[in-house]
Amino acid sequence: MMAGMPESPERTARGGRPPRLSRAEIIAAAKAVIAAEGVEQLTMRRLAREVRSTPMALYRHVDDKRGLLLLLLDDAAERMPRPELPEDPAERIVAAAAAIRDGLAGFPWIVEVLAADDLLSTAALWFPEAVVDAAVRSGLSEERAVHAYRAVWYYTAGEIIVRAAADRRRAADGARPHRDAVFAELDPDRTPRLAALGGRWPALTAEDTYREGLRALVAGLLADPGTP
């Protein structure tokens, strides 16, 4: 957690052997592997090869593989540009969530690996803060504002994960085998709407509709602030 202080190796290595590796170098190499070949290719052994060292040398700089992923998360959160947020509460939430979505779109594995915590990283705390703040300003109680934040996060995390999985599949096996098989067998009596859609499903579901859906969600969340 936390990117931590710059490492000043001369100070910490009093008496001992001078470090040949640094946490920063390891993180940079890990990002390069992920960018080039995906998270599934990021292994401790592979990473060690990348920095011309041994797997165990990495454990001097990183707790374990999960710890490494958390460091990558913090790194991504820190680099994410903090957007200008509009005043209007609904627009404010939409802009904040869209920025997070765009920021994480390049690192879908982050969401998949670490979706657990609702708070992504201290470096991204402005996101829940902005959403809760806008929701409270528009009249929701603190409780409902937190619930609204969670709804926005569910929607955003789901979109990132589903789209990433779809992209991966598209890259892996050119066509969409499962889906095509399903559509080939559609029974117009049991699923008339889907059958009527026919071949348009793939094109319709390929469109990026994140923002429209988000707008609808936020409108629904901010409407009717009285009802629990």
Add this chain to the structure above:
Amino acid sequence: MMAGMPESPERTARGGRPPRLSRAEIIAAAKAVIAAEGVEQLTMRRLAREVRSTPMALYRHVDDKRGLLLLLLDDAAERMPRPELPEDPAERIVAAAAAIRDGLAGFPWIVEVLAADDLLSTAALWFPEAVVDAAVRSGLSEERAVHAYRAVWYYTAGEIIVRAAADRRRAADGARPHRDAVFAELDPDRTPRLAALGGRWPALTAEDTYREGLRALVAGLLADPGTP
């Protein structure tokens, strides 16, 4: 894909050695392992041990590990009870999505592993059908109805995955270390709303607010059908 016909081994095994294993037995064993110890414990070797056989014997009945997971997905989809759906479009979508959510809640790994396809399984096609149908009935174009379905799926998939990850983490390390650390360091100047919430965040985010958020989303999606 597809659970397939009952296997009638006497017929297929003309001339050869009689089968000792069946696909059904393998699936049942896989479900038992997952139920008892989670997907991460489901390995081909472990499964072979479970059915008192060898890893390679499984490959006679299943394409590979991914194929096995797809079979498990179909199995779960088939067993999911199909709910009574109310007439009102908004209520209809909420009821359908909530049923899917509840049906998948016991198998979060399904979503994590296979979220890729928007259509979960032929056995669950009633779900997109119901959502698209209700959306069209309430005045949306076919295109916007499909987009509405996807928004509902993003939200639902996200909720399942985030909650599953949180549960797993809770089970793993009793407390919520990352989150607690984050809250301990909250700066009231930078994140006043979160700081004001103080210790209530864990309790508030532990509540099940899936349905409320879904209602808000659906209301937003069905409102204002004129705007593209």
Add this chain to the structure above:
DNA sequence: ACCTGAACACCGTTCAAGT
């Protein structure tokens, strides 16, 4: 203090052989 090598206890999957 930092790094290395060998080892442990695993993976999914292929290939050639047995019944």
Add this chain to the structure above:
DNA sequence: ACCTGAACACCGTTCAAGT
């Protein structure tokens, strides 16, 4: 036709030793 055994090319992590 179905199953087995040995092998391949990997994992993350521990432990004891080297500089």
